[in-house]
Amino acid sequence: MTPLVRAVLAAERIATQAALAAACFALALAVCAGAWQVFTRFVLAQPSPWSEALVRQALVWMVLLGVAGAIRHGALVAIDVARQAARGHVRLALELVTLACICVLFGVLFWFGWSMAERVRFQMIAGLDVSIAWGYAAIPVGAVFAILAALAAVLDPRRPDLSGQV
Template identity: 90%
Template sequence: MAALVRAVLAAERITTQAALAAACFALAVAAGAGAWQVFTRFVLAQPSPWSEALVRQALVWMVLLGIAGAIRHGALVAIDVARQAARGRLRLALEIVTLAATVLLFGVLFWFGWSMAERVRFQTIAGLDVSIAWGYAAIPVGAVFAILAALAAVLDPHAPDASGQV
């Protein structure tokens, strides 16, 4: 069992770091495309037809990929008072209920995100001329990363949360 936990934690560490790197890249793309939009609109007086759509898609990907890191490091709004006050089995029960709710939420997001991406795959994003399914794909992809991060957050209670506490 310990070997399985170590394997899950190792896989999660790699996937969460990859998701965070991709989220940072998406932020850089959004900032670059946004700067280009401002330049073309106000300096050249000729708005770019593609940059606004790219900013929107990059921000969606950034949020849905970055949520794995937020979950893993306890940076989301949580029930901190109850978690810090609870000890022993009560704390474990609280962690399990939180994990179940998180997995349920992201499982639903995965299911409907996948369904939506399939449904709109023949439509294109105005200004980018790519399938809108690429935008919707952020939902199931982000959900998978988030589920792995939530599982690892419960399996590895010694990881510091956002406040630096264990």
């Protein structure tokens, strides 16, 4: 393994772990805010004005940050039968086509997510009094983590085969 590949894999490992930790935090935040919403609505009979918006934003961030870990560990829907049947150059070509598709998809998401975050930066999320750009920022941020994870998945695959073995 070349020093460049080792450096990319080290950077990806740190980035993906950070993204997964942030995704877990976002999930915990969504659960707490959702529990608060239920408590205030049904026990206090006075719904919280901010908790529903916070749950929504936290879940968006959770999904878009968590996709990097799913890509890195091969947990997304994959072409398992073709991947298992392919050998040598055909398998490498399949991996490179998959990488290209992921990079194009998340490149487009990055571009339009960035554009949308810029466009709505002066609008506020009702109930939270923060810019809605913070919600849309999850798209380009998640896209960067996903592209890095996809590159690392090709350089150092960790996908289980159909029998569950890595």
